[in-house]
């Protein structure tokens with residue numbers, strides 16, 4: 001079976017000498033199509049760094065990342081950006097929406113960057129905003145939305161190019177319990193659709209909804225629990 005995502009011997013160190021931090025140290029991880037993998041571990045153990053490497057947002061010092069069997073880490077920045085836009089959706093704890101653009105424009109942006117026509121980008125954005133329950137907020141700027149609504153816009157944006165893989169870094173970390181529940185419901189729906197999901201989380205509810213939970217400590221994967 002071809003994995004959606006595969007990391008082999010992944011390494012990312014920061015600093016040197018006494019201040020050397022082995023943020024990611026010899027990590028192997030494979031994600032099957034449609035699989036949801038939770039990554040948990042104490043603060044500073046390297047979860048975000050690992051997720052950035054997996055998504056090609058940062059380059060490893062060693063090892064490799066394969067997306068559908070193709071190396072991601074060796075690509076030029078332009079080529080990596082192209083792959084990221086179409087093959088991976090990102091959801092971050094801090095939403096990372098563009099404050100000057102409306103909800104709909106935020107969702108349209110990655111579609112336009114990937115070459116969709118303005119009309120097609122708008123069609124997809126409106127459909128997805130409807131799907132996340134925000135059809136009536138399409139014209140709002142992020143500053144006019146609640147945290148939960150912003151995160152739902154971010155989920156819609158992550159889906160606009162229909163990626164088979166989503167990477168999420170503490171997607172419920174900034175949300176109150178009701179808003180977190182709504183985002184969790186969306187993630188569960190994406191899982192049922194057969195998208196692969198890698199979620200860094202402290203939220204036991206997300207971890208409990210994963211197929212597999214891996215625990216990270218000091219840059220290494222130290223434990224793996226398969227849930228049914």
Ligand SMILES: Nc1ncnc2c1ncn2[C@@H]1O[C@H](COP(=O)(O)OP(=O)(O)OP(=O)(O)O)[C@@H](O)[C@H]1O
Nearest residue numbers: 014015021023041042043044045046047048049050
């Ligand atoms: N750009 C950087 N320069 C130097 N050190 C860094 C950099 N990015 C991360 N680190 C260090 O690497 C280690 C892992 O950081 P990372 O953010 O991946 O941890 P984390 O598990 O996601 O933490 P948290 O749960 O608190 O978000 C930390 O010790 C951090 O200080």
